Amino acid sequence: MIKIAIASGKGGTGKTFISTNLFHTLSKNNNYRVTIVDCDAEAPNAVAFFESEIVRETEVTQQVPVINTDICTFCGKCHEYCNYNAIFILPPMKIIEVIEDLCHDCGACRVACKFGAITEKSVSLGQVTTFAVNGKPSLIEARINIGVMSPVTVIKSAIRQIDNQSDIAILDSPPGTSCPFVQTSASADYVILVTEPTPFGLSDLKQSVETLRIINKPFGVIINRAGLGNDSVKEYLNSENITLLLEIPFNKKIAVLYSNGKLVSEANEKFSEQLLSVFETIFKDHGNSSN
Amino acid sequence: MEIAVISGKGGTGKSSVSAAFATLNKKVILADCDVDAGNLYLLFDPSVEEEEVYIAGHKAVIDYSKCTNCQICKDYCRFDAISLNNNKIVISEISCDGCFLCSRICLENAIKMIPNDKSRMYSGSFRNGKMVYGRLAPGEENSGKLVNMVRNKAKILSEKFNLKTIIIDGPPGIGCPVISSITGVDKVVIVTEPTISGLHDMQRALDIVHKFSLKAYVIINKYDLNSSMSSEIQKWCKTHGVIVAGKLVFDRNMIEAMVHGKSITEYNPELKISIKMIKILNKILNH
Numbered sequence: 001m002i003k004i005a006i007a008s009g010k011g012g013t014g015k016t017f018i019s020t021n022l023f024h025t026l027s028k029n030n031n032y033r034v035t036i037v038d039c040d041a042e043a044p045n046a047v048a049f050f051e052s053e054i055v056r057e058t059e060v061t062q063q064v065p066v067i068n069t070d071i072c073t074f075c076g077k078c079h080e081y082c083n084y085n086a087i088f089i090l091p092p093m094k095i096i097e098v099i100e101d102l103c104h105d106c107g108a109c110r111v112a113c114k115f116g117a118i119t120e121k122s123v124s125l126g127q128v129t130t131f132a133v134n135g136k137p138s139l140i141e142a143r144i145n146i147g148v149m150s151p152v153t154v155i156k157s158a159i160r161q162i163d164n165q166s167d168i169a170i171l172d173s174p175p176g177t178s179c180p181f182v183q184t185s186a187s188a189d190y191v192i193l194v195t196e197p198t199p200f201g202l203s204d205l206k207q208s209v210e211t212l213r214i215i216n217k218p219f220g221v222i223i224n225r226a227g228l229g230n231d232s233v234k235e236y237l238n239s240e241n242i243t244l245l246l247e248i249p250f251n252k253k254i255a256v257l258y259s260n261g262k263l264v265s266e267a268n269e270k271f272s273e274q275l276l277s278v279f280e281t282i283f284k285d286h287g288n289s290s291n
Numbered sequence: 292m293e294i295a296v297i298s299g300k301g302g303t304g305k306s307s308v309s310a311a312f313a314t315l316n317k318k319v320i321l322a323d324c325d326v327d328a329g330n331l332y333l334l335f336d337p338s339v340e341e342e343e344v345y346i347a348g349h350k351a352v353i354d355y356s357k358c359t360n361c362q363i364c365k366d367y368c369r370f371d372a373i374s375l376n377n378n379k380i381v382i383s384e385i386s387c388d389g390c391f392l393c394s395r396i397c398l399e400n401a402i403k404m405i406p407n408d409k410s411r412m413y414s415g416s417f418r419n420g421k422m423v424y425g426r427l428a429p430g431e432e433n434s435g436k437l438v439n440m441v442r443n444k445a446k447i448l449s450e451k452f453n454l455k456t457i458i459i460d461g462p463p464g465i466g467c468p469v470i471s472s473i474t475g476v477d478k479v480v481i482v483t484e485p486t487i488s489g490l491h492d493m494q495r496a497l498d499i500v501h502k503f504s505l506k507a508y509v510i511i512n513k514y515d516l517n518s519s520m521s522s523e524i525q526k527w528c529k530t531h532g533v534i535v536a537g538k539l540v541f542d543r544n545m546i547e548a549m550v551h552g553k554s555i556t557e558y559n560p561e562l563k564i565s566i567k568m569i570k571i572l573n574k575i576l577n578h
Contacts, residue, residue, distance in 0.1 A: 009328045011301005011463040016488060042464035043299050043495055045488035083349075083391045106390030107369050146498045149435070149467035175301040175463050176327040178433035186385050199549055200306065200330040207328060211429035215385065228546050252516065259486035259517040 001166050002287045004279075005039075005188035007173035007181055009204025013194045014224035014248075016040070017258055018275075019172035020049040021265040025275045026168055027138070034138060035166040037158050039184045040174040041126060041142035041151035048261045052131035052139060060157045061122040062105040065098050071117035072096055081112035101149060126154040128161055137163070151180050159187050168279075177207045182215060190286045191219040192245060192278075198229035202236060209242065218286055219243075222278070225250040245278045293442075293457045293476040294575070295324075297500075299492030301463035303484045304512040307545055309460035310334050310554035311568045315576075318420040320454050322445040324472040325462040326410075326425030326437045334552050335417035337424070343412045345440060347431040348389035349404040351382050357401035364393035364402060385430075407431055412440050414448065421448045433462075435471030442471070456576075465499045473500065479507045480536070480575060485520035490527065497533060508534050508575045513541035534578075537571035539564060 006019045016038075023036040023046075038046040065078070065087070074091040086102035087109060089095065100123060110118045126144035130137050142158035144151045151174065162169045173184040185191050191212055195205040205221070212219050220243035223233055227250045237244050248254070248271075257264050265272035296309045310331060313321040323329040351372070358380055365373040365380065372386035373393065382393075382402075394402040409428030414421065423444045425437045445457050461472035473479050479500050483493040493509065500507045509528055514521040521538060528535050540563075548558035556565045 010330075011298075011303075011328075012484075013302055040464075042466045042469075043301075043488075043492040045300075045491055048487045048491065081391070081395065083389065104388055104390060105369060106388060106392055107367065108390055108392040108395065111367065111392060111396060144466065146465065146495070147470070147502055149470070150432075151464075151466055176433065177429050178327045178427055178431055180433075182385055182430045196302075198546055199333050199552070203330055203333055204328045207429060214429055228543065230550050255516050259484075259489075259520055261487040 001164070001169060002190070002283060003169040003171060003188040004282060005171040005173050005185045005191045006194060007185060007191055007208065008175060008194045009177045009208040010195065010201050011175035013196045013201060015175070015194050016045050016172055017224070018192065018194050018222060019170050020046055021263055021271070022275050022279065023170050024263045025265045025272045026279060027134070028272070029276070032167045033165060034168045034170065035162050036139050036170045036172065037162060038139070038141040038172045039155045039158060039180070040172055041144045041154045041158070042174060044141050044143050046172050047131055047139060047141055049263055050131070050133045050139060052133045054129055055132050055137045056130045058128050060125045060128055060154045062103070062125055062153060063107070063120040064100045064103045064105065064123050065109050065118045066121050067096055067098060068117045068119070069094070069096060071115050073115055077112040077114070078109035078118060081108040083108070101147070128154065128158045130161065152183050155180060155183055159184070177204070177211045182211065185212060185217055186215055188217065190282050191217050193219055193221045194224055195221060195233055196225045196229065197223055197231070197233045199232070201229070202233050205233065206236070209240070220245040220282070223247045245281065246274055292455060292478070293459060294478045294480060295459040295461050295473045295476045296480045296482060297461035297469055297473060297496055298463060298482045299465060299496035300483070300488050303482045303489060304545070305482050306330050306460055307549070307555060308480065308482050308510060309458055311556050312458045312572055314419050314554040314557050315569065315572060317456060318454050320420055320445045320449045320457045321417065321422045322441050322457060322459045323422070323424035324438045324441055324459050324468070326427045326441065326468065327433045327462055329424050329426070329460070331422070331460055332424055334549065334554065335422055336552065337413070337417040337422040338415040339413045340415040341413070343440070344408055345410040345412055345425065345437045347407040347410045347427065347434070347437070349391065349406050350384055350387050350389055351393050352403050352405050353380055353382055354401045354403060355379070357399045359399055361398065364397055367392055367396055410437060412437065412444065414444050420454055421452060423448065433468050435467035438468050438471035465495050469499065473505060474503055476505060478575060479505050480510060481507055482510050482512055483524060484513050485511060485517040485524060487520070490520065490524050493524065508536040508578070510536055510571060511538045514538040515540045536575050537567065539567060539571070
């Protein structure tokens with residue numbers, strides 16, 4: 001299996017646009033079993049582009065501590081061990097509270113407590129849902145609950161649910177260059193960075209490149225909405241010797257199709273062929289990885 | 292007054308709206324809270340008057356001269372960050388959450404916690420007031436703590452220089468950094484676009500805004516790219532009691548302004564879109 005992450009530092013450059021159309025293009029080709037994973041757990045949208053039905057939904061949970069105040073001696077050791085300020089304690093008043101939103105599920109407080117006053121309970125972080133597209137269970141969506149701080153656990157859980165039988169997995173990454181992006185990219189064999197030819201696009205692209213070089217992932221770039229803005233992104237790619245995989249010109253027709261939740265690769269055969277050739281280029285060089 | 296601009300979906304035009312807010316007549320404090328991929332410094336080229344280090348958590352590192360390979364740390368780590376590779380304990384920097392547990396339970400004291408100290412907060416002046424922004428080092432956990440640091444600095448500058456309006460440019464999504472960007476503000480502006488994703492993510496953003504009982508105003512950007520979807524968004528907002536402050540057309544001048552390092556209203560205040568933008572922003576300010 002080859003896993004390809006579609007990412008970008010800047011939001012709204014076309015990650016989901018590329019992911020969904022690439023998925024559609026590759027699925028049409030009956031040689032491949034393709035899975036798409038929507039890793040943008042804060043704002044997942046990929047499912048809107050397909051007629052689909054839910055096959056399976058799993059709740060993603062984390063453990064949070066429960067403190068038995070009958071046993072607790074208010075020694076403060078758990079508070080000291082917690083590196084996330086998730087345990088609030090006022091020993092003279094005999095008050096101890098768990099701030100569940102801040103808990104990272106590391107288990108340190110349980111280790112700290114020598115009196116057995118801490119047990120744990122599960123709380124929900126979100127859901128991983130598998131959808132069937134054209135009858136095949138091939139779309140996995142990560143979605144966090146409103147108010148949950150970090151999407152990382154739910155993203156990891158979604159990626160783990162990819163069927164081993166898949167030949168290709170497309171990971172639609174969350175925006176940015178921090179933890180959620182790194183977690184998504186780290187599990188991929190190759191990363192496609194989608195950018196737009198504007199100063200904002202360039203600045204965020206540079207940051208993404210810097211991050212991918214640190215974690216040592218091969219990557220290439222798709223410039224979306226080419227023709228708007230300026231040439232600085234292309235100049236940067238040239239000077240850094242970064243592969244330009246594809247340029248997609250700005251076109252109101254594409255924007256309108258996308259806005260209605262339609263696939264451009266369905267309406268436009270040429271675009272579909274271009275995506276296929278991007279995939280084949282990547283597959284030729286990176287298809288035999290064991291990630 | 293603190294006004295935060297967010298969107299749920301990325302790329303709807305948050306920063307362009309924030310930039311316009313920041314360059315209306317009155318001088319302001321501008322806080323770029325998209326610490327992961329902030330861009331307003333490109334438009335405003337602020338002077339750096341202060342720089343502060345932000346410690347973005349810690350990473351566990353093994354001292355192999357002390358490690359006896361007992362593997363206790365591996366059993367305790369809940370982040371699957373510790374594994375055995377060629378009979379050697381290895382800690383994955385990517386998976387390590389920095390919880391300190393392994394360093395605490397190691398019998399040989401062989402694990403050190405190293406602070407991630409590459410992230411920064413900057414503050415200084417720009418042409419219409421003071422600006423604060425953060426720079427999270429690549430790959431660091433975007434926990435919202437740097438956002439809090441930026442907002443606190445913005446408040447200090449607001450009092451010091453008697454600039455009453457703080458404009459917060461928020462990050463995309465609805466997670467921790469967004470929550471940190473909006474808690475306690477007076478008004479939240481949600482910039483959306485007429486796409487299925489825009490509508491869905493606006494709804495998610497409104498859920499989080501309402502969870503914190505904040506006042507929301509929606510701006511539909513590039514509304515003419517899909518007028519019927521725009522009407523749908525307006526209709527949805529109406530039935531859910533959400534104020535739509537206004538609609539902006541798709542105008543290439545928005546990108547030209549960015550290329551020229553200006554907000555749309557600075558770039559050309561005579562443009563229809565600039566006039567509309569000013570009208571919408573004043574409506575939100577004075578509501």
